[in-house]
Amino acid sequence: MxxxxxxxxxxxxxxxxxxxxxxxxxxxxxxxxxxxxxxxxxxxxxxxxxxxxxxxxxxxxxxxxxxxxxxxxxxxxxxxxxxxxxxxxxxxxxxxxxxxxxxxxxxxxxxxxxxxxxxxxxxxxxxxxxxxxxxxxxxxxxxxxxxxxxxxxxxxxxEKGVLDNAVPPAEVAEPEPLPPPAVRVLRAGPRPTRAQVLESWLALGISRPTVATTGYTSRELYGLDDRDGHFYLVGSMGCAPALAGGLAFAGLPVTVLDGDGALLMRMGSLATLARHVRTPFLHVVLDNGRHESTGGQRTNSGGVDFAAAALACGYRAAWRCDGREAVTAALREAVAHHDGCVLVHCLVRPGVAAKPPRPKDRLPDLALRFRTHVTDNFAVAEGGSGGYSIRP
Missing domain, CATH: 3.40.50.970 (Thiamin diphosphate (ThDP)-binding fold, Pyr/PP domains)
Structure with missing residues (x-):
């Protein structure tokens, strides 16, 4: 034992x-x-x-x-x-x-x-x-x-008995939950496409690791601007927030570009991230109500308030946006938060002009490229998720 x-x-x-x-x-x-x-x-x-x-x-x-x-x-x-x-x-x-x-x-x-x-x-x-x-x-x-x-x-x-279980449970005091803030609702401009939301994010020029969910989100981000600091999920639907959480728990600022169908698969991640993330974590949900890359079948997101769900799980702030100008304004406000998880729920129009490209590099090479970028450009501060710094 x-x-x-x-x-x-x-x-x-x-x-x-x-x-x-x-x-x-x-x-x-x-x-x-x-x-x-x-x-x-x-x-x-x-x-x-x-x-x-x-x-x-x-x-x-x-x-x-x-x-x-x-x-x-x-x-x-x-x-x-x-x-x-x-x-x-x-x-x-x-x-x-x-x-x-x-x-x-x-x-x-x-x-x-x-x-x-x-x-x-x-x-x-x-x-x-x-x-x-x-x-x-x-x-x-x-x-x-x-x-x-x-x-x-x-x-x-x-197998049973390999580790000694004669250890009393730890006494851990959980903080008293605070009343959740209100969802900030923004409406301005025509409803954007998914690609236009991605363009709005890229236009902000924020230098932080970015994780994109599987399907057309990853492919459109790759087609718009392939960067060393982008990680493109090609499978593992629903796992983008958790993978981004692994980066955040190491003390890094992160953005995750998620989809409505993907988030519905693993909504428990909202609670995990809210409890443990202390660095800037921007969670963008691109909600077109469709499983776009499999033929445009409907998701179950029609009656789901992702912004309110995130706040109920402990996210620090959340926006619901309808319109391209609304999305841009919400993203600008969201990146100003530096103390944990925030979510921007973007209503987007379904459809794509043309099928976006797939990453051409081998997947192991893309993973190593991303890891090298992160470790070369970001230094984890003492204390794990308590903070980070950008290497000079």
Whole structure:
């Protein structure tokens, strides 16, 4: 049985700068230590969200660890297969094995308990059972760190009893929630296209890492102005805010260009970001009510007030904009906020003049280009997400 304090010290030694995930009773002692506030721990609302957060941590120049029980492994399949694998972004996984040995757990865990190691290996992830012996476990963690340097992921299967759970829950005082501010509603000018909103953002000339969601948003941004500081999701629909969160948790200012259909897939990210982000974080939602790149089918956004939802989750400010001049004004006001998450909900016209181009570079090269840009131009201030500076 491993001591959780020793395990966390080993993670520090191997420069694991971001720990995220969803809890499991099999390793509750480890979570109790993480929640004391002394570690870079950012609990997620879903396991797939956690994978995207860890990917963002790597893009910020760090290493990320995702902790989850195997019942959430299915939720992780999409970002593991369409984000970390094609971009060659390494993450370390710690997956507890509920439902194993067979017959020792609740029936809903039985199938996943049986197939957990095989499922991870089918995803192309090198998988090992974390050893009970401290010296052997230390070698395994060193191996995982080395694989990160080679841009290869690794998974540890955590069987029941591998970590000591005799750790009392941390006493953490959450701040009293403040009444949310009002949504600022702006109407001016004709309703813009998605490309026109992107043009308005680019025209501001703000130098910060920008993450664009999958589909035509990434492709139009690429076609308008390809920059080293742009990260284009090509899959992992719904994961753009969480990936941007991984950058923000490292202390970086970030903009995420999101879509209505994408945000609806993982709206829990709003709560995660609001709770943990302290640097400038601009969340732009381009809402055309359509899944544009798959043929223009309707989304379920017609009755959704994204701005109000963001404020209810703890965002510092939010705008709802109808009209190109309204969008420009809202973006200018939003970038003036420097203390956490703000959201600009932009109503846009559906349709595209022509199918936008896809990035021509290899995806691993795009990821490395972005990571190099971030680490060369932004220095994370002491204290993680407490601040940042732009390198001279």
């Amino acid at each position: 491993l001591n959780p304090a020793w395990f966390l010290d080993e993670l520090d030694r191997h420069r694991i700068g971001c720990i995220t995930g969803v809890p499991c009773s099999y390793i509750s002692g480890l979570y109790s230590m993480l929640e004391d506030g002394t570690r870079p721990y950012f609990p997620a609302t879903s396991e797939g969200e956690a994978v995207a957060i860890a990917a963002g941590a790597w893009l910020a120049g760090s290493r990320g660890l995702v902790l989850a029980q195997n019942s959430g492994l299915g939720n992780m399949v999409n970002p593991l297969s369409s984000l970390t694998e094609p971009f060659e972004i390494p993450v370390i996984l710690g997956v507890s094995r509920r439902g194993w040995p067979a017959g020792t757990d609740e029936p809903q865990h039985a199938l996943m308990g049986q197939i957990t190691p095989d499922l991870l290996r089918l995803l192309g992830i090198h998988t090992e059972k974390l050893a009970l012996d401290q010296a052997a476990a230390a070698r395994q963690l060193s191996h995982a760190a080395g694989r990160c340097d080679e841009r290869r992921s690794m998974a540890f299967v955590l």
